[in-house]
Amino acid sequence: xxxxxxxxxxxxxxxxxxxxxxxxxxxxxxxxxxxxxxxxxxxxxxxxxxxxxxxxxxxxxxxxxxxxxxxxxxxxxxxxxxxxxxxxxxxxxxxxxxxxxxxxxxxxxxxxxxxxxxxxxxxxxxxxxxxxxxxxxxxxxxxxxxxxxxxxxxxxxxxxx
Amino acid sequence: xxxxxxxxxxxxxxxxxxxxxxxxxxxxxxxxxxxxxxxxxxxxxxxxxxxxxxxxxxxxxxxxxxxxxxxxxxxxxxxxxxxxxxxxxxxxxxxxxxxxxxxxxxxxxxxxxxxxxxxxxxxxxxxxxxxxxxxxxxxxxxxxxxxxxxxxxxxxxxxxxxxxxxxxxxxxxxxxxxxxxxxxxxxxxxxxxxxxxxxxxxxxxxxxxxxxxxxxxxxxxxxxxxxxxxxxxxxxxxxxxxxxxxxxxxxxxxxxxxxxxxxxxxxxxxxxxxxxxxxxxxxxxxxxxxxxxxxxxxxxxxxxxxxxxxxxxxxxxxxxxxxxxxxxxxxxxxxxxxxxxxxxxxxxxxxxxxxxxxxxxxxxxxxxxxxxxxxxxxxxxxxxxxxxxxxxxxxxxxxxxxxxxxxxxxxxxxxxxxxxxxxxxxxxxxxxxxxxxxxxxxxxxxxxxxxxxxxxxxxxxxxxxxxxxxxxxxxxxxxxxxxxxxxxxxxxxxxxxxxxxxxxxxxxxxxxxxxxxxxxxxxxxxxxxxxxxxxxxxxxxxxxxxxxxxxxxxxxxxxxxxxxxxxxxxxxxxxxxxxxxx
Numbered sequence: 001x002x003x004x005x006x007x008x009x010x011x012x013x014x015x016x017x018x019x020x021x022x023x024x025x026x027x028x029x030x031x032x033x034x035x036x037x038x039x040x041x042x043x044x045x046x047x048x049x050x051x052x053x054x055x056x057x058x059x060x061x062x063x064x065x066x067x068x069x070x071x072x073x074x075x076x077x078x079x080x081x082x083x084x085x086x087x088x089x090x091x092x093x094x095x096x097x098x099x100x101x102x103x104x105x106x107x108x109x110x111x112x113x114x115x116x117x118x119x120x121x122x123x124x125x126x127x128x129x130x131x132x133x134x135x136x137x138x139x140x141x142x143x144x145x146x147x148x149x150x151x152x153x154x155x156x157x158x159x160x161x
Numbered sequence: 162x163x164x165x166x167x168x169x170x171x172x173x174x175x176x177x178x179x180x181x182x183x184x185x186x187x188x189x190x191x192x193x194x195x196x197x198x199x200x201x202x203x204x205x206x207x208x209x210x211x212x213x214x215x216x217x218x219x220x221x222x223x224x225x226x227x228x229x230x231x232x233x234x235x236x237x238x239x240x241x242x243x244x245x246x247x248x249x250x251x252x253x254x255x256x257x258x259x260x261x262x263x264x265x266x267x268x269x270x271x272x273x274x275x276x277x278x279x280x281x282x283x284x285x286x287x288x289x290x291x292x293x294x295x296x297x298x299x300x301x302x303x304x305x306x307x308x309x310x311x312x313x314x315x316x317x318x319x320x321x322x323x324x325x326x327x328x329x330x331x332x333x334x335x336x337x338x339x340x341x342x343x344x345x346x347x348x349x350x351x352x353x354x355x356x357x358x359x360x361x362x363x364x365x366x367x368x369x370x371x372x373x374x375x376x377x378x379x380x381x382x383x384x385x386x387x388x389x390x391x392x393x394x395x396x397x398x399x400x401x402x403x404x405x406x407x408x409x410x411x412x413x414x415x416x417x418x419x420x421x422x423x424x425x426x427x428x429x430x431x432x433x434x435x436x437x438x439x440x441x442x443x444x445x446x447x448x449x450x451x452x453x454x455x456x457x458x459x460x461x462x463x464x465x466x467x468x469x470x471x472x473x474x475x476x477x478x479x480x481x482x483x484x485x486x487x488x489x490x491x492x493x494x495x496x497x498x499x500x501x502x503x504x505x506x507x508x509x510x511x512x513x514x515x516x517x518x519x520x521x522x523x524x525x526x527x528x529x530x531x532x533x534x535x536x537x538x539x540x541x542x543x544x545x546x547x548x549x550x551x552x553x554x555x556x557x558x559x560x561x562x563x564x565x566x567x568x569x570x571x572x573x574x575x576x577x578x579x580x581x582x583x584x585x586x587x588x589x590x591x592x593x594x595x596x597x598x599x600x601x602x603x604x605x606x607x608x609x610x611x612x613x614x615x616x617x618x619x620x621x622x623x624x625x626x627x628x629x630x631x632x633x634x635x636x637x638x639x640x641x642x643x644x645x646x647x648x649x650x651x652x653x654x655x656x657x658x659x660x661x662x663x664x665x666x667x668x669x670x671x672x673x674x675x676x677x678x679x680x681x682x683x684x685x686x687x688x689x690x691x692x693x694x695x696x697x698x699x700x701x702x703x704x705x706x707x708x709x710x711x712x713x714x715x716x717x718x719x720x721x722x723x724x725x726x727x728x729x730x731x732x733x734x735x736x737x738x739x740x741x742x743x
Contacts, residue, residue: 123656127441127664132639
């Protein structure tokens, strides 16, 4: 685990459960293998593998954000904590299997620098401050695209809840 | 009859001489040999005694006293130097001060005889680009002697934050001192300059014990004079020393005693467990250490835009904006984040504002952000962008620029549609010191419109009801200040640190008008400090204000919304020190 990560224990446990889910699901599919037509089974297995990959991609992205990297996201965000009730509304896979989307509720920590265009803000900077830390409850809206090298994040947006 | 000694120029306007190190050295030399003057009897029984002071990460001083006014001092084991000195005592505390002949340095030493703890303040001139500004470095330590060295130390504190005093020194000088910050202080010279305006200075607060605080003040940006005083909080008296050059470049090096009154104690906002001081430590050097004497000082005159009349005329022509779209990015825009919503109260109305001994302004308001005005019933109607806020039922604050006015005026107006009364803060430019620095006229008058019969004699009135009050203004996250109304003509503002200590503080002239019970219309002028005219219509009934700022800088002339959620931090009872109360 990245030593700079500020993931909470809750997040860690949840991440583990998510990453474990494809294995358990795959075992279950083996038990039922004889009862289902091979094409359906293959499709279901593919879906589970896609979801597992997307979960790992999502967790990697969260770890990167919380480690101080801000890949392709609001540069004011310094930390994202998924809400305890923020069960993903599921990865919605596109019909063609090459696209996906997901939504997550979370609390983001923001850091912004006061523009020095008022006397008060100038004084805040003069005394060594002038950086504002706030938190917001947001919903992350993420879209994914599958390419030759696997899944990647295509776009991330968020809106205040 | 002695007239009130109002200065020809207030401290922020006075052009203090840029003294050279040689000039300073020449004036210090005889005083260093002689020692400080004193308005009170000096402490005695020093002859034949010795004293060793050890400090943490600072100098070691060894004193040998020849008399009550002569000593020899050795720094860090070096050669002893003979100097004049003076000392005062209060209970278990002794304050000793002397200069080092042949240098521009000196010391103030405060010793607690009961526990041997000591605080050493090293002072020096010619350590900043303005040579006359006294520099200081504080060291904590103890008196060396038989027995174990004390483990405790004096410490920087916020324990005096929020306190106010009236002091009268042994030479009759009366001062109001306010300590609304843990790193700055505010002072009003009542007897020396008439007490019209208060001024701010970086300060240190050292806890000597629960009863005594050592306070310092350096009048940076002004004369540069340094003051240190031990405040006996129970007996409300102090002993101290002043060192510096006055407006006439005369050197003051004087011990004093003072007695006083507590004028009040306002709230402060740190976590209850946080009694720390030094809330705005100086920036560190490349080596990770704060340089000797380092401190954060607000020096607005160095950073403000300073423009000529021609430059102002050009920038106003090219870049005048009124009420740009609000954003939430902080700064001046951030000062509108908590502003009241714009009101359409004026939309469709036609009315006249008739100011006593002033203009008659006719208005036709077309919509929520555009009006037409005409002055004195003459000329064409001129369109202007405006914004209005209904601060209380039927009470409207609105503002607009007066395009074409030779001094680029703006009117910021409170109209009481219930009472038929109006007060206008008429901002203008082309003022004497910097053309982009705003000035303000206060105009009183009446509202004339269909359905409103204005009073003949009644007007809004200037008030001292806000005098001594402290109000916090939360404009946006991270953008909070506290106003201190320290005189009937002063607004001071204190900026909070992230952990809610009072930090930097500055001030300017202001005006205060009572509009209704609990509702006040005020302005502050950032003279020699960005030049902004800030106005506040404060409604203590809802603990919110509506405001409008008027500012000109290199980026243009701007009128914009400001507004905050407010808290009442307390009130200093200082009315009796100002003769005219309304």
